[in-house]
Amino acid sequence: MDHIVGQLPNSNPMQNTSMDTFNVTSANSSTVLFKPFLSPVVDKTINVLMVIVLFITMISLGCTMEVSKIKGHIVKPKGVAIAVLAQYCVMPLTAFCLAKGFQLADMAAVVVLICGCCPGGTLSNILALAINGDMNLSIVMTSCSTLLALGMMPLLLYLYCQGFGDLQNAVPYVDITVSLAMILVPCGIGILINHYRPRYSKIITKVGLTIMSISSVAIAVVATVAIRTAILAVMSPPLLATGAIMPFIGFTFGYIISSIFRLSQRRTVAMETGCQNIQLCSTILKLAFPPDVIGPLFLFPMVYISFQMLEAMVLIVVYRCHQRLTRKEKGKERPFGFIQMESSRSF
Secondary structure, three states: OOOEEEEOOOOOHHHOOOHHHHOOEOOOOOEEEEOOOOOHHHHHHHHHHHHHHHHHHHHHHHHOOOHHHHHHHHHOOHHHHHHHHHHHHHHHHHHHHHHHHOOEOHHHHHHHHHHHHOOEOOHHHHHHHHOOOOHHHHHHHHHHHHHHHHHHHHHHHHHHHOOOOOOOOOOOHHHHHHHHHHHHHHHHHHHHHHHHOHHHHHHHHHHHHHHHHHHHHHHHHHHHHHHHHHHHHOOOHHHHHHHHHHHHHHHHHHHHHHHHOOOOOHHHHHHHHHOEOHHHHHHHHHHHOOHHHHHHHHHHHHHHHHHHHHHHHHHHHHHHHHHHHHHHHHHHHHHHHHHHHHHHHHO
């Protein structure tokens, strides 16, 4: 219970060890500090692993990018423009509204905002394929949102932090910008591999996705075991509700916005909007903030991706069932049509 120390006016922080210390909501903004709960070795190990995983993931993303396809969508940018609009308008605004609505404490609000302002992740490409979307468009959307993140993410964080009284100086914009600039290096390596050695691209992509999945689970397990009771700060009802609502709104409004603009690839835009780059988000949270400030909240992206995957799977199952029912109905109508044709011929 003593992992979290709340700094409140007129109170002794060291005496506050009740369940209230895990409360991530605050009607009056208050700073919440965390006692060191990870040993220096474990903390450094997790940091190194997260950087390596992000590096491999971004190389894998780069291996899916084709310069010719990106040029094609730049010439006809309607689909990409709508996707970027949905990505950088819907998700940050949703994160801001949820942080305000649940009256999240300062650090929890920053975590949610960073998650909402992140670009699309590589997982959206797989989900777009599973829901019979345009995977090539999804890859281009992910690529463009990742490149734009270098400018858009710090800008959006700065703008939305103005809505919180004590957050203007709480976000390390320089560290976040440096982290975003660094991801362009492995991404560029992946693009070069795909251009000059395309036969290795698919192998690297598969290996990268496998490593990403296994290591994400491993990091989450190691961190959870090390954190123990402090994990309650991440599993609080407000953050769980936020993690569940954000991807749902992303999927929904991504589909609605693409429908308004009469874009045919609506399912693709929906998946791209709801899926965030969780590896990037976790790495930024872990490296850009001191351990006593971020505490266990760097695991919030794991909460987000759990709900993201669950909701995406539900949507995929619903779509597949709809497709089956539609095919069955068409199959039933076809024999009836043949009977009518045969009867007309007999006359």
